[in-house]
Amino acid sequence: MGFLARRIASLVPVWLGITFVAFALANLAPGDPAELILGRELEQPPTPEQLEAFREEHGLNDPFLVQYARWTAGAATGDLGTSFRSGKPVLEELTSRLPATLQIAVPAFLVSTGLALVVGIVSAIRRNSFADHASRVTALVGDSVPSFVLAYLLIIVFSVTLGILPVAGRGTWQHFVLPSLTLGLATTASIMRLTRSSLLDVLGEDYVRTAQAMGLPRRTVIVRHALRNALIPVITVAALVFGGFATGTVIVEYVFGWPGVGRFAVDSIFDRDYPVIQGFVVFTGTVFVIVNLVVDLLYLRLDPRVRLAGRRAT
Amino acid sequence: MVHEAVRGLVVAPARWRDTRRRGVAVACLAGLLAAACGGGGGDEEDASGQPTAEPTPAAVQELVVGYGGDPWVDASEADQKRKPSYPLNADVCETLVRLTPEFEVAGSLASSWELVGDNTFRFTLKDEPTFNDGSPLTAEAVKYTLDYTVAEPATSGFAFLGTESTKVIDDRTVEVTPTRPNLRLIEQINHPTYSVLAPGSDPLNNPEPTCTGPFEVTEYVPNEQLVVERNEEYWGEPAKLDKITFRFIPDDTTRTLALQNGEVDLITDVPRGVLSSIEGLPGIKIENAPVGQVFLMYVARRDLAGTDKPLADPNVRRAVAAAMDQSAFVEGVLDGNAEQVTTVAPPEVLGEHADLVEGVPFDRAESARLLDEAGWTTGPDGVRQKDGRPLELSIVFPSSSGGGTGIDLTEVEFVQAQLAEVGIRGKIEQLDAGAYRERLDTGNYDLDFSGPNQNDANPAFLLSLRWYSKATGKNAPFISPGPDTEFERLVDQTLQATDEEELQRLAAEAMHELVDNEVGGIPLAGVYRTYAMKDTVQGLEAHPSSTNQRWSSVFISE
Numbered sequence: 001m002g003f004l005a006r007r008i009a010s011l012v013p014v015w016l017g018i019t020f021v022a023f024a025l026a027n028l029a030p031g032d033p034a035e036l037i038l039g040r041e042l043e044q045p046p047t048p049e050q051l052e053a054f055r056e057e058h059g060l061n062d063p064f065l066v067q068y069a070r071w072t073a074g075a076a077t078g079d080l081g082t083s084f085r086s087g088k089p090v091l092e093e094l095t096s097r098l099p100a101t102l103q104i105a106v107p108a109f110l111v112s113t114g115l116a117l118v119v120g121i122v123s124a125i126r127r128n129s130f131a132d133h134a135s136r137v138t139a140l141v142g143d144s145v146p147s148f149v150l151a152y153l154l155i156i157v158f159s160v161t162l163g164i165l166p167v168a169g170r171g172t173w174q175h176f177v178l179p180s181l182t183l184g185l186a187t188t189a190s191i192m193r194l195t196r197s198s199l200l201d202v203l204g205e206d207y208v209r210t211a212q213a214m215g216l217p218r219r220t221v222i223v224r225h226a227l228r229n230a231l232i233p234v235i236t237v238a239a240l241v242f243g244g245f246a247t248g249t250v251i252v253e254y255v256f257g258w259p260g261v262g263r264f265a266v267d268s269i270f271d272r273d274y275p276v277i278q279g280f281v282v283f284t285g286t287v288f289v290i291v292n293l294v295v296d297l298l299y300l301r302l303d304p305r306v307r308l309a310g311r312r313a314t
Numbered sequence: 315m316v317h318e319a320v321r322g323l324v325v326a327p328a329r330w331r332d333t334r335r336r337g338v339a340v341a342c343l344a345g346l347l348a349a350a351c352g353g354g355g356g357d358e359e360d361a362s363g364q365p366t367a368e369p370t371p372a373a374v375q376e377l378v379v380g381y382g383g384d385p386w387v388d389a390s391e392a393d394q395k396r397k398p399s400y401p402l403n404a405d406v407c408e409t410l411v412r413l414t415p416e417f418e419v420a421g422s423l424a425s426s427w428e429l430v431g432d433n434t435f436r437f438t439l440k441d442e443p444t445f446n447d448g449s450p451l452t453a454e455a456v457k458y459t460l461d462y463t464v465a466e467p468a469t470s471g472f473a474f475l476g477t478e479s480t481k482v483i484d485d486r487t488v489e490v491t492p493t494r495p496n497l498r499l500i501e502q503i504n505h506p507t508y509s510v511l512a513p514g515s516d517p518l519n520n521p522e523p524t525c526t527g528p529f530e531v532t533e534y535v536p537n538e539q540l541v542v543e544r545n546e547e548y549w550g551e552p553a554k555l556d557k558i559t560f561r562f563i564p565d566d567t568t569r570t571l572a573l574q575n576g577e578v579d580l581i582t583d584v585p586r587g588v589l590s591s592i593e594g595l596p597g598i599k600i601e602n603a604p605v606g607q608v609f610l611m612y613v614a615r616r617d618l619a620g621t622d623k624p625l626a627d628p629n630v631r632r633a634v635a636a637a638m639d640q641s642a643f644v645e646g647v648l649d650g651n652a653e654q655v656t657t658v659a660p661p662e663v664l665g666e667h668a669d670l671v672e673g674v675p676f677d678r679a680e681s682a683r684l685l686d687e688a689g690w691t692t693g694p695d696g697v698r699q700k701d702g703r704p705l706e707l708s709i710v711f712p713s714s715s716g717g718g719t720g721i722d723l724t725e726v727e728f729v730q731a732q733l734a735e736v737g738i739r740g741k742i743e744q745l746d747a748g749a750y751r752e753r754l755d756t757g758n759y760d761l762d763f764s765g766p767n768q769n770d771a772n773p774a775f776l777l778s779l780r781w782y783s784k785a786t787g788k789n790a791p792f793i794s795p796g797p798d799t800e801f802e803r804l805v806d807q808t809l810q811a812t813d814e815e816e817l818q819r820l821a822a823e824a825m826h827e828l829v830d831n832e833v834g835g836i837p838l839a840g841v842y843r844t845y846a847m848k849d850t851v852q853g854l855e856a857h858p859s860s861t862n863q864r865w866s867s868v869f870i871s872e
Contacts, residue, residue, distance in 0.1 A: 035751055035788075037390060047786055085390045087467075100537075152567060160575045167572040168563045170538055257563045259387070259537030267388050270713070272748040 007296050011289050018285030019075055019278075023068045026277045033272040034060060037084050058084065071278065080279035085271055090279035094261055100170070101260035104179040104252070105245035111184030113191060113238050120195025120234075125222060127200065135192065142189035151182040151255040168257040179256040183249055187241045194237055199230040228302060235298055243291040247284040369852050369871030375556040377851065377868060380578035383564035386521075387536040392467035397517040398531055399506035402560060404542045405553070405865040407509030407525035410437050410456065411500060413862045415604060415855070417663040419500055419771045419814070423451060423510055423526060427500060429812060434491040435499055436483070442549045445512040446530045453488040456480065458513040460490065473502045497810060501772035501817075506861050528553035528866040537562060554853065554869035573598065573846055579870070580847035582860065586651050587722070589844060597849050605653060605660045605840030606769075606858030609725065611709075612762040612780065613834055614792045624705060625760055629688040631833035634707070634761070635674035636681035637736045638729065644839050647728045655840035657825055659766075660858060663773045665815065667822035672830050673837060681736045690737070698737035706739040707760035712750040726763050729838070757792035765841065769859045773821035774808035781805075781834055795834050801827040 034054040038046035046054075055061050059070065071081060080090035119139075123132045158165040158178060165174050202208060203226050211221045248262020261280065268276035299306045385401045386394050398404040412422040421427075424437040443451040460480040463469045476493040483489055492499055511517070512524035521534035526549065529542035540560040544553045561578060563569040566585040570592060572578045584592075584600070592598055613634070615626040625631050640654045655661055656673030664671070690698035690705050698705040709729060711721050723744060730740035740761075745753060753759050766776055779785055782805045783794040795801045804824035811817040828834045843860055853867040 029748060032752065032755070033748075035755065085388060086394075087391045152571075155568065155571050159577075160571055163575065167575050167577050168565075168568050169561060169577075255565045255568050257383075257537075257561075257565065257568065259384075263564075264388060270747045 003300065004297070007293060011293065015285065015289055016072070018289075019072050019282055020068065022278045022281035022285070023071060024064075025281075026274045027064060027067075029272065033084055033274055034058075037271065037273075075279075075282055080282065081275035083268075083276050084273045085268075085276075090275050093264065093276065094279060094283055097259060097261045097264050098246075100258060101248050101253075101262065102246060104176050104183060104258060104260070105242070105249075107176065107180035108183035108187075108245055109238075109242050111180060112187045112241060115184070116188045116191035117195055117234070119188075120192040121199060121222070121227070123192070123196045124199035124203065132196075136196075139189035139192050142185060143193075145186075146251075147182055147186040147249075148251045148255055150186055151178070151252060154178050154182055155255075168255075170258070176258075179252050179258055182256075183245060183252050187244075191234060191238055191241065195230070195234050198233050199226060202226045202230040205229075232299065232303055235302070236295055239291045239295045239298075240288070243284075243288045247280075247287050369850075371554070372850065372870045372872045375554060375870055376559070377555050377557070377580065377865075377870060378559045378561060378578045380563045380569040380572050380581040381560045382562070382569070382583060384537045384562040390467065391518055392469045395462070395467070395469050395516075395518045396507055396509075397521050398523075398534070398540055398542070399509040401861050402540070403506050403861050403863055404531070404540060404558070404560060405529050405863075406527045406531055406542055407506070407511065407523065408443075408527050409504050409506065409508050409510065410439075411504045413504040413769070413771050413857075413859060415857050417660065417768065417771050417773075417858070419504055422504075423456075429497070430489065431491075433495050433497070434489050436487060436489045439486045439488070441486070443526045444547060444549050445524045445526055446545045446547060447512065447524050448547060449512060449524075451510070451526055452485050453482040454485075455510055455513055456488045457482050458515075459508065459510045462511060462516075463507060469507050473499055473505075473508075495809070497812060498772045498774070498808075501775075502770050504862075505770050529558065532557075551866065553866035555865065558865055558868075570846070573848075576848075580845060580851050580854070582843075582845055584844040584846045586648055586844070589651060589846075590649060592846055598846060599849050599851075601845045601847070601854055601856050602651070602842035603845070603856035603860075604662065604842075604858040605655065606843055606860070607765050607767045607841045608655055608658055608660060609652070609721070609763070609765050609838040609841055610658050611729070611836040611838065612764060612789075612793050613836065614757055614760050614762070615834075616792055617757045618792075623760060624707065627688050628833065629684040630690070630705075632674060633681040633684040633688070633736065634733065634738070635833050635836045636677045636684065637732045637738070638836060638838060639676045639678075639732060640837075640839060641676070643725075643728055647725055648839055648841065651844060652839040652841045655837050656829065658829060658835045658837050659773065659776050659825070660768050660840060662858070663768055663771070663818075664822040664825070665773075665818040667819045670819075670822040670826045672826070674830070674833060678735060685736060685738075692737050696734075696737060697739045704739060705737065706741055707733065708741045708743060708758075709761045709763055710743045710745055710750060710753050710759040711763040713744055713746050721763060721765055729761070729763065754792075755788040757789075761836075762793075763838075767859065767861075769861050773818050774805060774824060777801075777805050777821065777824050777828065778809065781828060793834060795828065795832045799827075799832070801832055801834070 034051045035046065038050055038054055059067060074081060078091055082088065083090055083093055086093065119135045123135045126132050155167055155178060159167045165177055169175055208221060208226050211225050212218070248260050248265060250262040250266050252258065253260040253263040265276065265280040268280065381402055386397050399407045408422050410422060410424040411419045411427065414420050421440070423440060423443050425440045426438045428436050430436045437456070439451055439453060439456070445451065457480040460475055461477060464475050464477055464479070474492040474494050474496045475490070479491050479493060481489045490499065510526060515523035515525070517523045522531040528545055528548045528550065530545045531540065532543045533539070533541040539562060541557065543557045544555065563572055566588065569578075569581045570584065570588050573581045574592065574595065589600065593600055613625050613631055614623055616622055625634070644650065644652045644654055656671045657664060657668060661668035685698055685705070689700045691700070693699040693704065709726055711726050723742070726742050726744070730742055733740040743759070754762060768775065780787070780790065781794050781801065783790055783797040783802055785794070801824055804820055804827060808817055808820045808824060811820055829837065843856065843858065845854060845856055847854070850871050851868065852871045853869050855864065855867055857863045
């Protein structure tokens with residue numbers, strides 16, 4: 001518990017740093033939100049009086065630090081402010097889109113890690129075989145293909161040519177196959193390569209050779225002794241990948257017309273909707289903070305050295 | 315790849331552009347594959363190769379339209395109040411007067427209208443219209459609607475209406491008095507913003523308003539689709555379709571692939587670059603609307619401090635205009651999906667007076683001569699200079715998150731290349747909406763490449779909005795010819811004109827002054843709005859203003 005408490009405590013300044021960066025960057029960006037939003041609403045340039053009223057109403061005339069303090073206090077209690085555009089609470093806007101994002105993020109994560117682990121392990125234990133070379137080349141290609149190209153290629157093959165999956169939209173399970181595949185395949189290569197190299201490293205360790213020398217079955221050596229340690233860096237990367245998925249994947253959401261948080265965030269950036277931009281950055285930061293915490297806890301479970309270090313520190 | 319999502323977000327604008335441009339190649343590939351795999355049925359012809367005469371309506375009259383992103387879901391509350399009429403017009407609600415494809419005003423719910431007094435318009439309503447709940451159209455509904463547009467968040471800024479503007483005279487008569495002199499009300503009020511609602515309708519909170527149009531909303535799923543069905547009680551010619559589903563597909567290329575796949579029957583705003591790849595596909599046809607949008611450049615003459623920029627010199631402005639080869643732009647860059655224009659608004663809006671605007675003819679030698687005369691001589695690197703300062707012009711344009719009528723980088727690069735031919739260095743800056751607005755408001759640019767749409771019948775709309783020195787925007791001081799000019803005097807007169815023909819003449823004269831004499835705006839091309847659809851989709855009367863597009867004449871043939 002001491003380890004956990006220390007980890008959580010150490011995340012507080014990280015989170016505050018995220019809030020400050022989010023707030024400062026949004027405010028430093030060129031463009032007056034009052035002008036932009038009123039201009040669009042009125043379809044003509046707003047008058048100085050209209051601009052002033054908007055700024056006053058939204059607290060844009062207050063000093064930077066006053067605005068920041070007010071906003072951070074709200075953010076700590078879940079109040080991320082109100083969208084300039086829609087007039088709805090930012091948290092509500094984000095959480096209403098989160099299910100759509102998770103709908104493709106979770107399958108994508110399963111595709112990505114599942115495929116990567118299987119191929120990575122096979123590649124490592126059959127080093128320099130045809131399967132190993134083929135998977136490495138495939139990984140290299142996979143890593144090099146931008147996700148929007150992959151998305152279009154999948155659409156062309158599975159929708160336009162074969163006609164077995166829809167091009168875009170939501171509604172049935174078929175609709176999230178292509179977005180999930182695009183997202184998942186785009187990250188499979190990096191996790192696969194990491195799994196392979198990490199497992200190869202571990203397979204060369206003394207304790208693995210000792211286990212093999214003791215006559216343990218190869219499967220037991222790999223699964224129980226080698227893989228457990230080899231997975232530690234893989235878990236770190238996979239967790240970050242999941243964090244990325246869960247906070248929105250702009251390109252994939254855009255190409256497939258998927259109404260997730262990523263697309264929403266980018267539209268907000270274009271419109272200088274500061275509360276949403278700031279809220280999104282804090283939301284993203286918070287997700288990654290939580291993901292890192294979970295990774296630390298998994299380390300604790302998987303790696304006895306971390307457990308021992310934690311006990312010594314208490 | 316680890317942080318794909320986060321990285322993707324940071325670089326999104328640039329990647330989106332790439333996505334659009336590369337998407338063209340992808341669509342081409344898809345086109346080839348689809349063609350190779352058989353595709354659809356092909357044009358219907360009789361034995362002699364002649365098109366069959368009258369298409370027979372199919373048993374099922376349902377149309378699926380692939381539209382861009384949901385225009386309301388992430389929109390302001392003011393924009394949400396205009397659901398489902400603007401910017402996507404689902405033909406559910408109607409205005410008092412409507413905009414014809416010729417940019418003229420015609421009666422819609424109003425049978426007549428007249429100016430009574432100095433600034434008051436009286437509308438007489440038709441007897442026939444009823445709302446889709448069966449209740450009759452009344453003057454009270456018109457008052458409710460106009461008051462609704464005025465109530466916060468207001469949507470009616472450009473017509474200068476207020477809470478006291480609308481008065482019910484009797485059941486069929488209503489008077490509207492703008493809050494300040496505005497004789498252009500009739501030309502403006504055909505905008506779908508002023509679509510008449512039944513009292514109590516509130517599209518902001520209920521996406522299924524009670525209206526008088528040929529269709530009625532039956533389902534709206536944000537970010538997914540809007541479904542409308544035929545209003546069986548419609549007072550006019552009934553719609554031919556039973557149902558239209560507008561599916562929101564923001565990505566241009568995906569939308570195009572959805573058409574090729576047969577998931578949608580028709581797509582709007584087809585990207586120009588994709589057109590050539592789908593034009594020849596079996597079972598798909600292309601239809602263009604007349605010009606409703608003009609690609610042009612606004613010319614900044616002075617900066618925020620009032621200091622003259624290089625384009626303050628009329629010779630340099632004219633040299634820039636003369637350097638633009640419109641023909642090459644239309645044919646080479648826009649692939650013929652546009653036409654040459656001399657005006658800064660669709661020529662049609664000026665009626666028979668459009669010829670008054672001659673435009674600066676393309677003449678590179680003349681351009682060079684004018685620059686020489688202005689003292690800009692060619693330097694060792696080919697760029698003209700004066701007093702050791704190179705002639706460099708910044709060209710700004712806004713990023714677009716999709717839509718076939720947005721501006722593509724290649725189009726701006728064409729301008730850059732044309733300028734280079736006469737020794738002017740063009741510095742292109744593609745900006746997101748916020749940064750773009752900031753640059754316009756501070757005058758921090760030389761040329762603003764833009765593509766304004768004409769969505770109402772006021773021929774002086776753009777002139778008074780952008781170049782008029784009394785325009786409310788911050789940008790006007792940088793591009794306006796100035797308060798004591800012939801242009802200004804003519805725009806003043808357009809605001810006072812009471813006769814439509816006179817208005818067109820005055821607007822044409824003002825545009826002539828702006829384009830031919832002041833060279834304050836440089837027209838580049840009149841752009842077509844393009845629809846692509848299955849061969850079985852019939853009867854679309856493509857409107858030059860997409861927000862005034864109607865659907866009741868469309869049907870599906872066998």
